[in-house]
Each structure stands twice: as structure tokens, then as C-alpha cells.
Amino acid sequence: MIRFQDVGLHYGLGGRAGPEILRDLSFVIPSGGFRWLLGPSGAGKSSLLRLIYLAVRPSRGALSILGTEITTAPRRALPRLRRRIGVVFQDFRLLRHLSAFDNVALPLRLAGRPEGQLRADVGEMLRWVGLAQKSDSLPEALSGGEQQRVAIARAVIGRPDLLLADEPTGNLDEVQAERLMALLTEMNRLGTTVVIATHNDALVARYPAHALELDQGWLVADG
Ligand SMILES: Nc1ncnc2c1ncn2[C@@H]1O[C@H](COP(=O)(O)OP(=O)(O)OP(=O)(O)O)[C@@H](O)[C@H]1O
Numbered sequence: 001m002i003r004f005q006d007v008g009l010h011y012g013l014g015g016r017a018g019p020e021i022l023r024d025l026s027f028v029i030p031s032g033g034f035r036w037l038l039g040p041s042g043a044g045k046s047s048l049l050r051l052i053y054l055a056v057r058p059s060r061g062a063l064s065i066l067g068t069e070i071t072t073a074p075r076r077a078l079p080r081l082r083r084r085i086g087v088v089f090q091d092f093r094l095l096r097h098l099s100a101f102d103n104v105a106l107p108l109r110l111a112g113r114p115e116g117q118l119r120a121d122v123g124e125m126l127r128w129v130g131l132a133q134k135s136d137s138l139p140e141a142l143s144g145g146e147q148q149r150v151a152i153a154r155a156v157i158g159r160p161d162l163l164l165a166d167e168p169t170g171n172l173d174e175v176q177a178e179r180l181m182a183l184l185t186e187m188n189r190l191g192t193t194v195v196i197a198t199h200n201d202a203l204v205a206r207y208p209a210h211a212l213e214l215d216q217g218w219l220v221a222d223g
């Protein structure tokens with residue numbers, strides 16, 4: 001379902017090609033799989049996730065996401081594909097002018113879900129992440145951990161086929177991190193493919209699973 005074949009990535013620097021950030025990556029993540037994405041700061045974890053959620057295109061190599069060959073697919077095919085992917089961004093990316101409720105409701109509204117149907121789902125999701133009381137708050141009135149939980153709720157509410165989480169416990173306490181893992185492992189059990197980039201070694205030790213490990217853009221472990 002996710003297949004990288006000799007994928008390389010460099011970011012453009014003022015029109016000139018920058019150094020290669022990801023090099024010769026080849027791996028497969030099967031449908032319904034779970035992967036930790038590990039490696040030191042700057043190793044390329046967020047960049048790898050960006051390739052998977054189609055925010056950047058590979059500079060070389062072949063990339064297949066949810067069964068679609070990205071390098072040859074017509075551009076118009078990509079937005080639909082993107083809507084099947086839920087992302088918890090490392091920097092949250094909540095919409096500042098929308099309440100917690102409206103941020104979480106966004107994917108459902110974009111999918112055309114009627115207002116009457118989505119209110120209960122969004123309310124339940126906010127309760128689940130412990131933010132029922134903060135439903136009307138704007139992001140600027142929320143703590144870092146609260147914002148992270150809104151970002152998590154928004155990523156999972158549409159039941160994506162693929163869920164990517166970039167350091168999703170960075171601002172959570174241990175109890176909240178455990179709740180998050182319970183949610184993600186349950187989604188994975190129900191068939192969602194899950195990829196989690198993290199530095200949280202204690203969490204990885206508590207949930208041993210297949211890991212992709214990057215070092216300076218190279219894939220140094222896949223197992
Ligand atoms: N938009 C960009 N333009 C140029 N270089 C970038 C860009 N984004 C990231 N980089 C560089 O790519 C490398 C990998 O960055 P990336 O954010 O993927 O690392 P990471 O493993 O997610 O690190 P962290 O654990 O700190 O989040 C770094 O050297 C970074 O400086």
C-alpha cells in the first residue's frame with residue numbers, strides 16, 4: 001500500500017537544488033501495517049512523512065501511496081488520495097480563526113457530511129481527547145498539549161485509511177500519551193495503516209512494533 005523504490009528528496013534552495021535530505025529509500029508498508037519512524041533530529045522523518053502525504057514530490061525514484069503511483073498519476077487524482085490520509089503535524093497546523101470544534105469538524109465538512117450528522121461525532125471525539133469543555137476555544141486559548149489533542153482528533157475523525165503522526169506525544173503527559181496509543185492501536189486493529197514518527201523511546205519500548213529508522217537521510221533499519 002506504501003512502496004518506496006530508490007526514492008531521493010532534496011528541497012529547492014532559491015531555484016537551485018539543495019543537498020539530498022532523503023537518499024535511496026526503498027521499503028514497503030503493507031495495508032493495515034504499523035510502523036514507528038525513528039531517528040535523530042534532522043534525520044528526515046518529517047520529510048519522509050511529507051512525501052507520503054503528498055506535500056512534496058520525490059526528486060527521484062518511484063513512490064506508490066494507497067495503491068496509486070505518485071510519480072505518474074495525474075495531478076487531479078491527488079486531492080482525492082490526500083483526503084484518505086489523516087495527518088497529525090509536528091507543529092499542529094490548527095486554523096487559528098476556528099474553534100476546537102470547527103477544527104475537528106473540518107475534514108467531515110470537506111467530505112460533505114451534513115451538519116446534523118457530524119455534531120455528535122465531533123462532540124464524542126472532543127470528549128475522548130478530554131476537551132469537551134474547550135469545544136468553543138480558539139487555538140490561541142489552548143495549551144500546547146490541548147492543541148496537540150485537537151490536531152489528533154482532527155486527523156482521526158474522518159477514519160482515514162492511512163494515519164501519519166509526527167511526534168504526536170511531544171506535548172502530552174504520560175497518561176495522555178497512553179490514551180493516544182490506545183486510540184492509534186485500536187484504529188490500526190480496525191484496518192488503518194499507521195506511521196508514527198517519534199523521539200519518545202519509552203513509548204516505543206512499551207509498544208514494540210516494526211520500525212523504520214533514518215539516519216542522515218538513509219534508511220538504516222527496517223524491522
Ligand atoms: N523546507 C525545507 N527546505 C530545506 N531544507 C529542509 C526543509 N525542511 C527540512 N529541511 C532539512 O531537511 C533535513 C531533515 O529535516 P526533517 O524535518 O525531515 O527532520 P526530522 O527527522 O523530522 O527532525 P526532527 O526530529 O527534529 O523533527 C534537515 O536537515 C532540515 O534542515
Ligand SMILES: [Mg+2]
Nearest residue numbers: 045046090166
Ligand atoms: Mg520532524
